[in-house]
Amino acid sequence: MTTTQKQAQKPSSGIKLPPPQAINGGEAVAYAMRQINPEVVAAYPITPQTFIIEKFSEFVADGIVGTEYINVESEHAAMSACVGATAAGGRAQTATSGPGLALMYEMLWVASGMRLPIVMHLCSRSFSAPLNILCDHSDVMGMRESSWPMLIGASPQEAYDQAVVMPTIAENKQVLLPSANVLDGFTVTHSVERVEVLPDEVVKEFTGEYEPDIWALEPGSTATFGTLDANDYYFEHKRQQVEAMKNSLEVVRTQLNAVGELTGRPMNLVEEYLLDDAEVALVVLGSSEGMVRAAVDEARAEGIKVGMLRIRLFRPFPVDDVRKALEGIGAVGVLDRAIAFGTPGNALMQDLATSTRTMPDRPLLMDFVYGLGGRATPKQLFRQAVDEVFKMNESRVEPDEPAYLGLK
Amino acid sequence: MSSQPQSEQSRSESPLWQQIQPGGIGVNPGSTDRVQTGDWRTEVPVVDFERCTHCMICWVDCPDASFEVANAKLIGVDLKHCKGCGICAQVCPVKCIEMVPDSAENRETQPSNGASSESAK
Amino acid sequence: MTLKLRDLSLKPDLFGNGHGLCAGCAEPVSVRQILSALENPPVVALATGCLEVSSTRFPDTTWKVPLIHSAFENSATTISGVEAAYKALVRKGRMEDRPLTFVVFAGDGATYDIGFQWLSGALERGHKFVYVCLNNEGYMNTGIQRSSATLLGAWTTTTPSGDARPGKPEWHKDMTKIVAAHGIPYVAQAASHNWKDLITKVRKAEQADGPAFINVLTPCDRGWRFEPEKTMEVSQLMVEAGLWPLYEVVNGKYKMTGARQKKRPVIDALLSQKRFSHITKNADDATIAGIQAKVDEEWDALQALCNMPVAAE
Ligand code: SF4
Ligand code: SF4
Numbered sequence: 001m002t003t004t005q006k007q008a009q010k011p012s013s014g015i016k017l018p019p020p021q022a023i024n025g026g027e028a029v030a031y032a033m034r035q036i037n038p039e040v041v042a043a044y045p046i047t048p049q050t051f052i053i054e055k056f057s058e059f060v061a062d063g064i065v066g067t068e069y070i071n072v073e074s075e076h077a078a079m080s081a082c083v084g085a086t087a088a089g090g091r092a093q094t095a096t097s098g099p100g101l102a103l104m105y106e107m108l109w110v111a112s113g114m115r116l117p118i119v120m121h122l123c124s125r126s127f128s129a130p131l132n133i134l135c136d137h138s139d140v141m142g143m144r145e146s147s148w149p150m151l152i153g154a155s156p157q158e159a160y161d162q163a164v165v166m167p168t169i170a171e172n173k174q175v176l177l178p179s180a181n182v183l184d185g186f187t188v189t190h191s192v193e194r195v196e197v198l199p200d201e202v203v204k205e206f207t208g209e210y211e212p213d214i215w216a217l218e219p220g221s222t223a224t225f226g227t228l229d230a231n232d233y234y235f236e237h238k239r240q241q242v243e244a245m246k247n248s249l250e251v252v253r254t255q256l257n258a259v260g261e262l263t264g265r266p267m268n269l270v271e272e273y274l275l276d277d278a279e280v281a282l283v284v285l286g287s288s289e290g291m292v293r294a295a296v297d298e299a300r301a302e303g304i305k306v307g308m309l310r311i312r313l314f315r316p317f318p319v320d321d322v323r324k325a326l327e328g329i330g331a332v333g334v335l336d337r338a339i340a341f342g343t344p345g346n347a348l349m350q351d352l353a354t355s356t357r358t359m360p361d362r363p364l365l366m367d368f369v370y371g372l373g374g375r376a377t378p379k380q381l382f383r384q385a386v387d388e389v390f391k392m393n394e395s396r397v398e399p400d401e402p403a404y405l406g407l408k
Numbered sequence: 409m410s411s412q413p414q415s416e417q418s419r420s421e422s423p424l425w426q427q428i429q430p431g432g433i434g435v436n437p438g439s440t441d442r443v444q445t446g447d448w449r450t451e452v453p454v455v456d457f458e459r460c461t462h463c464m465i466c467w468v469d470c471p472d473a474s475f476e477v478a479n480a481k482l483i484g485v486d487l488k489h490c491k492g493c494g495i496c497a498q499v500c501p502v503k504c505i506e507m508v509p510d511s512a513e514n515r516e517t518q519p520s521n522g523a524s525s526e527s528a529k
Numbered sequence: 530m531t532l533k534l535r536d537l538s539l540k541p542d543l544f545g546n547g548h549g550l551c552a553g554c555a556e557p558v559s560v561r562q563i564l565s566a567l568e569n570p571p572v573v574a575l576a577t578g579c580l581e582v583s584s585t586r587f588p589d590t591t592w593k594v595p596l597i598h599s600a601f602e603n604s605a606t607t608i609s610g611v612e613a614a615y616k617a618l619v620r621k622g623r624m625e626d627r628p629l630t631f632v633v634f635a636g637d638g639a640t641y642d643i644g645f646q647w648l649s650g651a652l653e654r655g656h657k658f659v660y661v662c663l664n665n666e667g668y669m670n671t672g673i674q675r676s677s678a679t680l681l682g683a684w685t686t687t688t689p690s691g692d693a694r695p696g697k698p699e700w701h702k703d704m705t706k707i708v709a710a711h712g713i714p715y716v717a718q719a720a721s722h723n724w725k726d727l728i729t730k731v732r733k734a735e736q737a738d739g740p741a742f743i744n745v746l747t748p749c750d751r752g753w754r755f756e757p758e759k760t761m762e763v764s765q766l767m768v769e770a771g772l773w774p775l776y777e778v779v780n781g782k783y784k785m786t787g788a789r790q791k792k793r794p795v796i797d798a799l800l801s802q803k804r805f806s807h808i809t810k811n812a813d814d815a816t817i818a819g820i821q822a823k824v825d826e827e828w829d830a831l832q833a834l835c836n837m838p839v840a841a842e
Contacts, residue, residue, distance in 0.1 A: 037621075039613070039614050039617035039618055039621065039623075040610060040613045040614050040617060042609075042610065042613070066617055066620050066621040067617060068613035068614070068616050068617040068620075070609055070610070070613050070654065071654065072606065072609075072650060072654075073646060073647075073649070073650030073653075074646065074647075074650070076602075076603065076647075077603065077606040077609075077646075077647055077650055080599060080600065080603035080606035080607055080610065080647065081606050081607070081609050081610035081613065082610060083597075083599045083607060083610060084574065084597055084599070084606065084607035084608060084609060084610025084611045084614070085610035085611065085613055085614040086610075086614075087597045087599075087607075087610075087611070088572070088597070088610065088611040088614035088615065089614060089618065089624075090610075090613070090614030090617055090618055092610065092614070106600060107599070107600065107603070110599050110600055113431070113432070114431045114432070114433075114599065115430050115431030116431070176430065176431070209623065214433055214435065216572055216595035216596070216597055216611060217572065217595070217611070217614060217615055217618065217624065217629075218595075219625075219627065221595040222437035222592070222593050222594060222595060223433050223434065223435055223595055223596075224433065224434030224435075224437075224585050224590035224592050224595075224596045224598075225431070225433055225434075225595075225596065225597040225598065225599075226432070226575075226585070226597055226598035226599045227432045227433070227434045227585040227586065227587035227588075227590065227598070228581065228582050228585050228586045228587060229432055229586075229587050230586065232422055233422070233428060233432065233587050233588070235425075236422075236424070236425035236428055237425075237428070237430070237431070237432055239425040240425055240426075240428075240430050244430075428587075428588065429587075429588065432587045434585060434587060434588060434589065434590035434592075435588075436588060436589060436590065437545075437590060437592060437593040437594075438545035438590070438591065438592070438593045439547075439588070439589040439590060440545060440546070440547030440548050440549075440584065440586075440589045440590065440591040441545050441546055441547045442547060442589070443547035443548075443549070443589070444547075445546070445547055445548075445549070448552060449552075462535070463534065464534035464535055464537075464538050465534065467534065467538055468534050468537070468538075468558075468561075468562060468724050469558055469722075469724070469761055470558070471550060471552070471553060471554050471555070471556075471557045471558050471760075472546050472548075472552075472557065473542050473544070473545060473546040473557070473561060474546060477538045479539075480535035480536070480538050480539060486546065489546040489547055491552035491553075492552060493552035493553035493757040493758055493760075494553070494756075494757060494758030495553060495558075495757070495758050495760055495761060497758065498758045498759065498761060498762060499761050507758070
């Protein structure tokens with residue numbers, strides 16, 4: 001069954017939608033942020049994220065949000081301010097990209113360790129050096145173990161839909177973790193598309209307000225946030241985070257369903273395309289989906305039984321959903337848009353290998369690195385990948401090394 | 409800097425991971441009160457209350473909040489927490505605090521808050 | 530209003546006992562004085578450091594006020610977030626407006642060095658908070674390493690005294706003046722031994738219409754190598770030798786506070802601390818003369834600033 005929906009359906013709840021907007025992904029996120037109206041937004045300009053904070057700054061300037069916007073002096077400060085604001089009792093959001101994420105890295109772990117449900121919109125970008133402002137997933141992979149639930153969208157529409165759902169995941173009492181809404185730099189942030197939006201009141205109702213149990217600004221509060229754990233409690237607090245990440249998976253599923261009901265655009269932890277009768281498949285993250293789908297369509301037209309799996313919920317990795325989707329598939333090409341240097345497999349490859357290792361008839365795996373530093377990956381290259389995976393399915397021999405798509 | 413002393417017993421009775429406050433939020437204000445930092449002491453301050461003018465200089469300069477006050481009067485030393493640093497004896501304007509070796513007899517001459525004198529050592 | 534210790538002693542202690550700071554440490558003395566000086570209930574942000582590790586070991590805490598620690602360098606930004614959340618929660622009608630004072634406690638490493646940018650950003654943005662630097666002139670929590678607040682000539686574990694280099698070679702950063710250059714409404718230097726001066730400054734800082742900064746000298750008996758009972762005496766000697774002038778900058782106007790300042794040669798203060806013993810063992814040491822000359826020069830510059838008329842407001 002194809003669950004990826006291109007066409008918006010009528011919302012099943014029958015709500016009357018405002019007119020669709022022709023906006024880019026960054027503006028779509030800012031639109032959702034306006035509707036959510038968080039207490040604090042703290043951010044620092046960095047390409048390709050800037051559309052979000054520029055647009056949101058206009059809402060602040062026009063007085064149509066109650067948000068206190070903090071123009072911090074660095075991304076580390078952005079996350080630090082969000083930590084302070086959330087511990088204080090406010091809902092806080094930020095947005096960043098690549099090197100900005102690297103600079104706030106310390107605070108990613110502080111935010112999750114302190115169990116503060118901050119929402120970050122990550123506009124994916126490569127890491128320096130050499131300096132490169134364009135899209136890849138180095139930053140996404142750089143934070144993958146920091147105990148943040150991470151959703152990766154594929155379009156401005158999904159950036160909006162996910163932005164609406166994020167606070168309800170992060171703030172769920174079974175989760176209480178900072179969470180990231182990933183949208184690909186330029187391909188999503190800068191692409192102007194038709195974006196269907198929900199009415200303000202519907203978003204307001206859906207996201208509610210942040211209602212923490214313990215907050216520093218609560219009258220009479222005497223809580224100490226950010227204590228020191230020696231060897232006596234640190235291990236136990238980390239184990240709690242494992243549980244919270246586990247809990248988040250079903251929360252994400254429920255909340256994606258709930259927002260899908262409102263919008264009429266179903267969203268799932270993983271999105272399948274033509275997998276039901278497929279012999280081989282490509283697995284992808286984010287906005288490359290469109291080009292991969294085109295390659296799949298072309299191969300299908302030539303009689304190759306290939307499908308595609310796009311993973312939306314990247315953390316926690318939806319192992320069961322992935323295994324179910326890949327059941328009966330003979331060989332899988334894994335599309336990695338970042339290099340995990342020196343490891344026995346790039347990040348998505350590692351996740352796939354670990355997830356499928358105990359399947360009775362596990363698919364063979366082959367890793368493709370593509371699109372680093374914004375390198376365009378045309379349809380033909382993904383088509384080549386389909387052919388190679390198809391060959392591997394026949395030879396039943398897995399290569400040791402990844403292939404580099406589009407490397408000169 | 410020295411880490412906080414913890415009795416090994418209380419640590420081994422630590423709750424399981426499911427039972428502790430998530431995020432490490434401290435929800436027991438002032439609870440280090442239970443820690444007997446008085447164990448660090450080698451000398452103990454003895455106040456001559458005959459001469460004390462209740463100026464409160466010792467109270468305001470004590471690093472360990474170890475002077476017991478009531479109705480703006482000095483009434484004793486909290487030997488459960490006093491670390492014996494000797495600052496109070498130095499700053500007392502009338503020099504009515506003396507630092508003496510921390511022994512059971514010397515502690516007995518010292519008025520102190522209810523909980524402290526037996527539990528101090 | 531005259532300040533009476535007896536009145537202060539009637540207020541509840543907001544920083545309790547049983548903390549793990551060293552015997553004779555000046556930090557808890559100043560922290561208690563500052564908290565007792567505040568008129569409004571405080572919300573505190575704390576930087577990583579001696580005070581933090583010694584007072585917030587889970588599941589215990591020495592504090593009886595809401596407090597947030599998140600990292601070493603960013604407590605000024607943490608409090609920015611708290612202040613912003615406060616404003617927004619009130620604006621959105623989710624919380625009643627009530628007087629609160631936002632306070633930061635951070636060491637000199639967290640203020641002069643690693644947190645410099647975070648502090649500068651928060652000052653420039655104009656959040657209303659009182660930033661207190663507890664200045665013990667070094668990284669004492671990690672084992673007495675030099676910071677940019679460490680005095681020239683001082684022994685530390687990263688500026689040990691040897692034949693080629695006698696302690697820290699550089700003059701310290703004048704952080705208080707750097708903060709004053711941000712043009713914030715209230716800036717001051719205070720010291721642990723002078724509770725009256727400190728409390729007066731805290732009250733002014735709390736009333737300031739914008740960010741306020743107080744740099745409090747908090748001598749460290751372990752790091753400065755003196756006996757724990759000497760903490761207040763050493764603090765006083767530092768002030769009297771002109772090594773730590775007590776002054777304030779109110780809306781740009783410099784003013785000396787407190788008497789008995791710079792009435793002694795620097796050698797009196799240096800002799801009280803064994804971190805200078807490699808220098809003070811020889812009274813003719815050129816380093817001492819150098820320190821004296823620089824202190825004289827800075828003192829004169831400070832007096833000039835204090836005598837400078839400021840444009841009418
Ligand atoms: S400093 Fe001396 S005189 Fe003053 S209250 Fe303390 S003991 Fe009494
Ligand atoms: S000896 Fe030190 S800790 Fe004990 S009461 Fe005196 S000042 Fe306080």
